[in-house]
Amino acid sequence: MVTIASLRNRFRLAAGVAAGVLTVSLLAGCGSSETTSGIASSLGDAEGSLNLIAWPGLVENGSTDSSVDWVRPFEQRTGCKVSVKTVTSSEQMRDLIDSNAYDGVSAPGELSGELINNGSAEPINTELVKNYRDVVPGLRMQPWNSFEGHAYGAPLGRSASLLTWRSDQVKAAPVSLAPLFAADSSYRQKVMIRDDAASLAAAALALRTTKPELKIGNPYALNREQFSAVIEQMRVAQQITNLYWSDYTEQVRAFEDGSSVIGLANQAVTSLMQARGTKVQTVLPDSGTVGSSDTWMLLRGAKHPSCMYRWMDHVLDAKINAQISEYYGQAPAVPGACANTVDKNFCQAYHAIDESYYRSVWIATAPQRRCVDGRNEACVAYPDWHRAWQQLRAG
Missing domain, CATH: 3.40.190.10 (Periplasmic binding protein-like II)
Known part of the structure; x- marks a missing residue:
C-alpha cells in the first residue's frame, strides 16, 4: 500500500537529463569468453556481490519496513550480497555511473536512452532472464530500453x-x-x-x-x-x-x-x-x-554481471514484482504480479495489463537529434x- 511513509524521500519524477550532446555510438560490451558481439551468451557463476544505484524504494531489505523485503530472499537464493546507493535525481545517478563502481542502475526513461547511446549500458541476452518473457508487451523493446533490436535491461513497471x-x-x-x-x-x-x-x-x-x-x-x-x-x-x-x-x-x-x-x-x-x-x-x-518507467540496466564494465542478471530476473518474478509495484506505486511489469498483490484491486486501479490504456501514455524518453519515433528528419x-x-x- 502506498503511504506517506513509503513515498517520502522515495517517490520521484526524475530531475531530467542534464545538458550535453547525445551522440549515438556503436554499442558493444566488454569482450569475454562468454560474450558474442558484446552480449552474454551464458550465465556464469554468481560473483558473490552486487553493487546497485537506485531510487529509494526499489531495493528494500526490511530496514525501512520489516514487512518490505525482496533483497534478503535474493541474497539467500543466489549468494549475491547486495549493496545499494540511493539517489534522488538523474544527475546523482549519472555521477555514480561515471565512477565505474556499480553493476546496475534503475534508470528512468529520461536517462536510459542516454546510457544506451553513450555506451554506459550493456545490451542483455533476454534468454538469460527467464522472467523477461512475461513482461507486458508495452514495456518490451521500447525506445527508452532498446536499440537496434537489442534489449537493454529489465523494465520494472510503468505509471x-x-x-x-x-x-x-x-x-x-x-x-x-x-x-x-x-x-x-x-x-x-x-x-x-x-x-x-x-x-x-x-x-x-x-x-x-x-x-x-x-x-x-x-x-x-x-x-x-x-x-x-x-x-x-x-x-x-x-x-x-x-x-x-x-x-x-x-x-x-x-x-x-x-x-x-x-x-x-x-x-x-x-x-x-x-x-x-x-x-x-x-x-x-x-x-x-x-x-514514467524505470529499467534495471547492466552497466558497462560491471564487475558482477552474473549477479546483475540474476537480479534482473528476480525483480521480474511475479511475487517480487507485486511487492515492488505496491510499495513503489506503479503498474507491475508482469501480469502474474496481479495475483500476488495485497490489494486485490491494485492492478485494476493502475490499468496494469490494459495495453489500450497505456497506448495513450507517452513514457518519458530522452529527446534526440535522430527522432526517437524513427522518422527521417532532424528533431530537437x-x-x-x-x-x-x-x-x-x-x-
Whole structure:
C-alpha cells in the first residue's frame, strides 16, 4: 500500500537529463569468453556481490519496513550480497555511473536512452532472464530500453501522470490538457506544472489537439517548428501557473490547501491524497498524457554481471514484482504480479495489463537529434529542451 511513509524521500519524477550532446555510438560490451558481439551468451557463476544505484524504494531489505523485503530472499537464493546507493535525481545517478563502481542502475526513461547511446549500458541476452518473457508487451523493446533490436535491461513497471483536480473547486470535470496551458483557462493562478523540461512534452500533447496542423506525434520527437510552438505555448502557460513543483510533497500541499486546483500528478500521489481525504479526481486526458518507467540496466564494465542478471530476473518474478509495484506505486511489469498483490484491486486501479490504456501514455524518453519515433528528419535534442526550460523559468 502506498503511504506517506513509503513515498517520502522515495517517490520521484526524475530531475531530467542534464545538458550535453547525445551522440549515438556503436554499442558493444566488454569482450569475454562468454560474450558474442558484446552480449552474454551464458550465465556464469554468481560473483558473490552486487553493487546497485537506485531510487529509494526499489531495493528494500526490511530496514525501512520489516514487512518490505525482496533483497534478503535474493541474497539467500543466489549468494549475491547486495549493496545499494540511493539517489534522488538523474544527475546523482549519472555521477555514480561515471565512477565505474556499480553493476546496475534503475534508470528512468529520461536517462536510459542516454546510457544506451553513450555506451554506459550493456545490451542483455533476454534468454538469460527467464522472467523477461512475461513482461507486458508495452514495456518490451521500447525506445527508452532498446536499440537496434537489442534489449537493454529489465523494465520494472510503468505509471501515468493523470490530469488531477480539486473536485470541490473545479465544477466542470476537465477532459483535456488545455486548462494547464491555455490563456483562457478558467483556473488562472491555480495551475501547477512540474518544474522540469519534461513538462514540454505535456505541452506538446496539448498542442496535438489545439493545433493539429503542427502534426505532432510522439511528444519527445519534435522538429524545430513543433518545438518552437511548444515553447510559445509554455510562455502562455506561465501567465496562469502559480506553482512549479519539483517534489511531490509540494503537489500534495498545494492540492490540500487549495492554492492550486489542477495539474498533472502521478497515480500514486493521487491515490495518497484521496486516502488522506483530499477531494481530488483524475482522468486520462483525451490527448494522452506523459508517464514514467524505470529499467534495471547492466552497466558497462560491471564487475558482477552474473549477479546483475540474476537480479534482473528476480525483480521480474511475479511475487517480487507485486511487492515492488505496491510499495513503489506503479503498474507491475508482469501480469502474474496481479495475483500476488495485497490489494486485490491494485492492478485494476493502475490499468496494469490494459495495453489500450497505456497506448495513450507517452513514457518519458530522452529527446534526440535522430527522432526517437524513427522518422527521417532532424528533431530537437534534450540539450535544447533543457536550455529552453531554463530560459523560460528565468523569465
